[in-house]
Amino acid sequence: MTRESIGVSAGLQQYIVDHGTTPPDDLLNELVTETRSVLPDRAGMQIGPDQAALTTFLVRLIGAKNAVEVGTFTGMSSLSIARGLPDDGKLICFDISEEFTSIARRYWERDGQTHKIELRIGDARNGLSELPQDAALDFAFIDADKPGYLEYWEQLVPRMRPGGLIAVDNVLWSGRVTDESDTSSGTEAIRAFNDHAAADKRVEVVIVPIGDGLTLARRV
Ligand SMILES: C[S@@+](CC[C@H](N)C(=O)[O-])C[C@H]1O[C@@H](n2cnc3c(N)ncnc32)[C@H](O)[C@@H]1O
Numbered sequence: 001m002t003r004e005s006i007g008v009s010a011g012l013q014q015y016i017v018d019h020g021t022t023p024p025d026d027l028l029n030e031l032v033t034e035t036r037s038v039l040p041d042r043a044g045m046q047i048g049p050d051q052a053a054l055t056t057f058l059v060r061l062i063g064a065k066n067a068v069e070v071g072t073f074t075g076m077s078s079l080s081i082a083r084g085l086p087d088d089g090k091l092i093c094f095d096i097s098e099e100f101t102s103i104a105r106r107y108w109e110r111d112g113q114t115h116k117i118e119l120r121i122g123d124a125r126n127g128l129s130e131l132p133q134d135a136a137l138d139f140a141f142i143d144a145d146k147p148g149y150l151e152y153w154e155q156l157v158p159r160m161r162p163g164g165l166i167a168v169d170n171v172l173w174s175g176r177v178t179d180e181s182d183t184s185s186g187t188e189a190i191r192a193f194n195d196h197a198a199a200d201k202r203v204e205v206v207i208v209p210i211g212d213g214l215t216l217a218r219r220v
Contacts (some may be wrong), residue, residue: 004081004094005209006068007133008040009095010058011014014218015049015051017049017050018052019020020049020050021050021052025049025052026108027079027107028049028052028076028079029049029134031046031075031103031107032046032049032076033074033077033080034074034103034182035074035076035103038209039074039100040102042073045073045143045165045210046073046074046076046077046208047076047077047080047087047143047169048211049102050210050211051077051080051152051181051211051214052076052077052080053080053168054208054210054214055077055079055080055081055084055141055167056081056083056084057084058081058139058165058167058216059084059085059138059139060084061121062137062138062139062163062164062165064084064085064089064138064139064164064165064214065085065086065088065089065090065091065138065140065164066090066135066136066137066138066139066141067081067085067089067090067091067092067137067138067140067141068091068093068094068131068137068140068141068156068159069081069091069092069093069094069141069143070094070124070128070133070140070141070142070143070144070152070166070217071094071095071141071142071143071145071169072093072094072095072101072104072119072157072160073095073097073100073101073104073115073143074100074101074103074107075101075103075105075107075108077141077143077169078093078104078108078117079104079108079111079113079121080092080105080118080138081141082111082113082116082219083111083113084139085116085195087115087116089116089189090116090117090118091116091117091118092117092118092120092131093117093118093119093120094120094121094124094127094128094144095119095124095144096121096123096124097121098121101119101121101160104119104154105119106122112179124144124148124152125151125152125155125203127166128152128155128156128159129155131155131159131214132159133159134159135159135190136159136160136161136164137156137159137160137161137164138160138161138164138165139164139165139167140156140159140160140164140165140166140167140201141166141167141168141169142156142166142167142168142169143168143169143170146165146170146189146190146193146205147185147186147189149168149189149190149193150189150192150193150196153197153200157200157202157203157217157219160200160219161219162219162220163218163219164218164219165216165217165218165219166203166215166216166217167214167215167216168193168197168214168217169211169212169213169214170190170211170212170213171190171193171194171207171212171213171214171215172209172213173187173190173212173213174212176190177191177194177213187192194207194215196219197215200217201220202219202220203217203218203219204217204218204220205217
């Protein structure tokens with residue numbers, strides 16, 4: 001038995017953004033504007049301001065100190081994670097692009113977050129495997145290449161502490177997950193990931209229909 005969620009129109013989405021962060025955030029707005037201007041074809045990869053607010057909220061709510069991000073781009077999600085961490089918290093960010101993350105670095109600096117963040121450039125498949133098995137991570141965010149999701153998940157789940165939270169972006173893939181005529185590799189990768197996560201007994205999973213769909217998985 002299912003019950004439909006409220007449909008979110010563009011106007012309602014703007015209302016959520018206007019009322020969903022306290023206070024309105026000039027720095028994040030500037031980061032959105034710069035990303036759209038410098039990387040117009042890629043700017044859609046950035047998480048939205050509502051999801052950024054949710055991320056900071058969740059990181060703070062679980063009292064996270066150690067976090068990992070897979071897929072940093074120009075820094076929106078990493079800023080939201082870092083803001084939720086205490087001053088002695090640590091965030092390790094993985095990305096393959098010096099170009100994209102050079103923008104992120106500037107915004108981390110301006111927001112006073114640089115001391116919490118370590119950026120590791122290179123394929124996250126290698127980077128995650130180098131993290132200690134007993135890392136006891138509090139929070140992780142997966143938002144890189146979709147074919148890599150299953151592997152990132154398998155590297156991260158055992159490294160989370162009990163009660164730790166993994167957030168995974170784009171799991172509704174613009175609604176294409178339920179379009180049976182779509183058998184593209186990206187869509188199939190997201191479907192395979194969603195099936196895998198839903199059956200994984202090491203976590204409790206909830207999909208939140210924010211942005212492009214966000215899986216929240218709590219390590220049991
Ligand atoms: C969707 S964007 C991330 C958006 C970012 N979370 C934000 O909110 O602004 C995906 C990022 O993953 C990076 N990426 C792609 N393949 C990767 C890999 N194998 N390892 C690490 N990063 C990768 C890309 O360079 C890109 O910056």
